[in-house]
Structures are given as structure tokens and as C-alpha cells.
Amino acid sequence: MGVPSVFLRTFGCNFKCAGFGMARGETSEEANNIDPDLYTDYKTLPLVSTGCDSYASWDPRFKHLSPVLDTDAIADSIVDTLPHKEWRDEHLVITGGEPLLGWQKQYPDLLDHPKMAGLKEITFETNGTQKLTAEFKDYLLAWDRDDHWRREITFSVSAKLPCSGELWSDAICPEVVREYEQYGTAYLKFVISTEEDLIDAERAVEEFRAGGFTGPVYIMPVGGVERVYTLNNRAVAEMAMRKGWRYSDRLQVPLFKNEWGT
Numbered sequence: 001m002g003v004p005s006v007f008l009r010t011f012g013c014n015f016k017c018a019g020f021g022m023a024r025g026e027t028s029e030e031a032n033n034i035d036p037d038l039y040t041d042y043k044t045l046p047l048v049s050t051g052c053d054s055y056a057s058w059d060p061r062f063k064h065l066s067p068v069l070d071t072d073a074i075a076d077s078i079v080d081t082l083p084h085k086e087w088r089d090e091h092l093v094i095t096g097g098e099p100l101l102g103w104q105k106q107y108p109d110l111l112d113h114p115k116m117a118g119l120k121e122i123t124f125e126t127n128g129t130q131k132l133t134a135e136f137k138d139y140l141l142a143w144d145r146d147d148h149w150r151r152e153i154t155f156s157v158s159a160k161l162p163c164s165g166e167l168w169s170d171a172i173c174p175e176v177v178r179e180y181e182q183y184g185t186a187y188l189k190f191v192i193s194t195e196e197d198l199i200d201a202e203r204a205v206e207e208f209r210a211g212g213f214t215g216p217v218y219i220m221p222v223g224g225v226e227r228v229y230t231l232n233n234r235a236v237a238e239m240a241m242r243k244g245w246r247y248s249d250r251l252q253v254p255l256f257k258n259e260w261g262t
């Protein structure tokens, strides 16, 4: 938290996470009730307090709000965001949607772009269900053989618990996450609302450990908007202390009220 970072948000997700903020077994209709025709700019879309808070990054009804850019345009846009118009200490965070869907085949083109020289730290914010392709794995391994391009890579794995509304068998993929650890640093991060979620997280951690995952575990309070987030952040911090896990805050919520673009 607090590291200057540029976020690259890719379109599309294999999940919907319509259960967030809802009673068990219920799904949110909040985003479904938003009329996409009323909006011409991503940043004017309403925030939601239930379901996936980045619904416009994967719901096809909102696809017209996401620009389609070639590699030059993306690299220009990223570097233009940097305070010195060149990479210094900034990180690149590639998020979504789910950034390890078909986009894997595009990343080498972007990350080898001359404007990305100097970038040293990259994080993929993933739901931990997508295997790395053979081509992308070869590409990442090549960095280790070439000091010029040596880069730190992190897989921030937000595995989805049943409170998301997604099926356990689809969402908890120990063999996928175990493999991420061979190509960078990986950690697990669970969004928690209730004690029931904590029990689910414990079960998930057991499965990930049994599958060979060795990285740290974070828990984070549910809450895309401040009202929901402040309801349970202390309780989740206390759960983390009880379990010996790490607590992850949502710095953007108190700072920016989770506005689009933050």
C-alpha cells in the first residue's frame, strides 16, 4: 500500500461475484439495474455496494466504455501517467476483470515496448483460476536470464470464497496458484465479511497448503464503499491477528471513496 502504481485494467472476467454483500445464496442485481445507455464515460458510472465493484470491467453491457488500444497507445498512456514521464520507483499493476485470461498473449508485446524500459515491479491482480500459458511462462523465465530485463513479478491472488457466489470447485485452484510461485512471488488474499467467511478462508488455505502453496495469506474487509468497509474492518483485523495471517486494508476507500480510476 502507498507504492506509486499505474493500474492497467483489462476487460473480461470468468466470474461475476454477484454474491458479495448479499445474504448467503442470494445474488445482487445492483449492476444489472444500471442502464448502460445512460453513460458515455466509465468514470460517471454508479458505484455499487453489492456484487463485483468493478462490474464495468467485465460485463459486456458496458464494454463500449472501455477503449480498444494498440500496444503503442497503451504504452504512451501508461508513461504519460508517470510523474516524471519515465519509470523510476513506480509499479505496474495489471488488473481486471481477470488479467490472466487471453491477455497473456499480449503482455510480452507491451512489456517489451521501449517505453516500458525501466519498469522493475509488476503485479497481476488475479482470481487465481487461470493457468499460465506455455508461451507466457517461457517469456517470464527469459527475464531471469537477462539482467537488462530483470523484473520482480507478483501474483496477488484474490481467491473467491463462497460469499462471492462463485462455486468452490471453480474458485479454489491450488495447482494453478502453486505454479505462479515458480514465476514470481504469490500471496493469497481473501475478502471477509463474517465469521463464516473466515471458516471458508481457513478451509481454502488448508487446500492451498496441501497443494504446495507456501506464500503469505492476507484477509481484507469486504466493502467497495466506505459505509460497508468501516462496518467490519476492525473485526477483520482482529480475525487476522487471531489466525496469524496478514491484514490488508483498502486504502483507496478512505482516501478516494473508491471512485472510478482509484
Ligand code: SF4
Residues within 6 Å of the ligand: 013, 014, 015, 016, 017, 052, 053, 054, 055, 058, 096, 097, 098, 127, 160
Ligand atoms: S473475480 Fe474480481 S473482477 Fe471478476 S467478478 Fe469477481 S471481483 Fe469482479
